[in-house]
Amino acid sequence: MGLLSKKDAKLITDPLADDNPITIQVLGICSALAITAQLKPSIVMAVSVIFVLGVGNVVISLMRNIIPSKIRIIVQLVVVATLVIIVDQVLKAFAYELSKELSVFIGLIITNCIIMGRFEAFALGNGPWRSFLDGIGNAAGYGLILIIVGFFRELFGSGTLFGFKVLGDSVEKTGLYAYGYENNGFMVLPPMALIVVGIIIWVQRTRNKELIEEN
């Protein structure tokens, strides 16, 4: 890592695993689960959050000395809302179908607790460059979980990835379906998103015993 000092690199790598926003910090689950029925919206959501959190962290960090602490929540909300409007308008202009599919969940990035959480916990007390790295790292950790969940739900639920039929055609019985494999339609329904995340948490904590909670 020639570009980043060791301490800075940790800001990015920590949230990817041992300090993951979703599975450890329990932030930002709200808008995460509903859009993971397929891989493509999951990736779009991940990229949107990386943009909003990276830029937002820098903006808040630059303004940290002039924001009166009493009204900081409102200031933060205005910054996030502005960035989310930009994302929303870009999606509507260049990927209209996708923005219809994500419906209100792009708007709900505003109240995504990761964003407010990082503003409060990091950007208000650190310089712009470190805040930027922290924002990118945390949003990437969030996106990683989204993509894992989206991958499994689309693969087992519809037998596709990005809409390509990777397991063969379920109607014409080709590929795996020729051997009697069936799609688990339950995977695309909302409850399975929760259970898949539960299982990810289970796997992660089995591998790293330090993370285990006291009931």
Added chain:
Amino acid sequence: MEHIELFFKSIFVDNMVFAYFLGMCSYLAVSKKVSTAVGLGAAVIFVLTVTVPLNWLLDQYILREGALSWLGAEYAEYDLSFLSFILFIATIATMVQLVEIVVEKFSPSLYNSLGIFLPLIAVNCAILGGSLFMQSRDIATLGLALNYGFGSGIGWFLAIVAIAAIREKIRYSNVPPALRGLGITFIITGLMAIGFMSFGGMLTGGDEEKPSLDGNPENVGFNEDTLEDSNVESPETTFVVSEPNTKQ
């Protein structure tokens, strides 16, 4: 009739937590004890009931296309709907602050029980979600918007109180160590959501269900409505949902 239908639909069928995962952060963080869960749930009902109708007024008279025509004919073409995120969240943050001040002044006992939760609520996705769903579903009148906000709040209240009660009990069970805490809560919520899916048929009972008996999946009304609203799930869902009906 319309009111009763919307009321029950927003509590059970379109439950904020189990159908759309809204407000999950505070749902997971504040559900360790029933008493605090009741406090937060009550605050959510309260704030949703106030903000959804308010944002409905904003949407009708300022934001949507042609909404400004009451100002004069030359304003009729304006479409400010891209501003809705920022206006909705501003309304919510202001209302939460205002409610906090008013409650503190007039009912200190209520303030003591709700007080610590009110600031949390400004960033609860269930509140903004309520307003955004109200907008995207084109709820027709102020009364219905009020009803929708209240119903969604009750749905959220039920969800958080139920999970808090389960978490109080599960402390005495032998959960695998790695699943303790967060993991098991996710899985329980998933199972509860499966349970809540069975409320889906509630509103299509009686006459409307008959057409689906001849095995035509297109006529299974209830979940298709929800799906069209959210536009999130893929078409496969309808197939799965219609299966029990075709077997009857």
